Amino acid sequence: MHIAEITAVMxxxxxxxxxxxxxxxxxxxxxxxxxxxxxxxxxDEDGNLFIPFFPKKEFAEISAEKEWALYKARSISLDDFIEKWLAGMKKDGIIPSIFPLGNDMAAVSIDVLLKDLEMELENY
Structure with a gap:
C-alpha cells in the first residue's frame, strides 16, 4: 500500500x-x-467490549500502539469472520469496532455489518 493512500484514508x-x-x-x-x-x-465507559478490525494489514500495524503496542497484525479469512467470528461475538455481546483510529470508530451492530458485507459480496 502506498503511504499517500494510507494517509488519505486515515x-x-x-x-x-x-x-x-x-x-x-x-x-x-x-x-x-x-x-x-x-x-x-x-x-467504553459503559463497559461494552469491542474488538477492533481493520481492512488492511498496514492499518492494523499503525494501530498497534499504546495498550496494543505488543500486538501484531493478524489476518482472518472473510469466510471465518462472517461464519464464526460474528456469530460468536453476537452470542457473547461483543461489538465490532470497525477501523478505529484512537477513539474514532464505527461501532456497528453485527446484524448491520453482516448485511453490509453480504450486500457487497453480491457484487462479486
Missing part, C-alpha cells in the same frame, strides 16, 4: 472508513485484527 471520517472497510475486506477476502496472547479489545 483522514476520512469513521462512516467513510467503514465503507472503505466493507469494500476492501470483500475485495481481498480477509479482515485484519491485532493479536498478542489474545485478540486486542477495548471497553
Amino acid at each position: 483522514k476520512l471520517p469513521s462512516n467513510v472508513r467503514y465503507e472503505y472497510f466493507i469494500k476492501k475486506v470483500t475485495d481481498f477476502e480477509e479482515v485484519w485484527g491485532l493479536f498478542s496472547d489474545a485478540w486486542a479489545t477495548s471497553k
Whole structure:
C-alpha cells in the first residue's frame, strides 16, 4: 500500500472508513485484527467490549500502539469472520469496532455489518 493512500484514508471520517472497510475486506477476502496472547479489545465507559478490525494489514500495524503496542497484525479469512467470528461475538455481546483510529470508530451492530458485507459480496 502506498503511504499517500494510507494517509488519505486515515483522514476520512469513521462512516467513510467503514465503507472503505466493507469494500476492501470483500475485495481481498480477509479482515485484519491485532493479536498478542489474545485478540486486542477495548471497553467504553459503559463497559461494552469491542474488538477492533481493520481492512488492511498496514492499518492494523499503525494501530498497534499504546495498550496494543505488543500486538501484531493478524489476518482472518472473510469466510471465518462472517461464519464464526460474528456469530460468536453476537452470542457473547461483543461489538465490532470497525477501523478505529484512537477513539474514532464505527461501532456497528453485527446484524448491520453482516448485511453490509453480504450486500457487497453480491457484487462479486
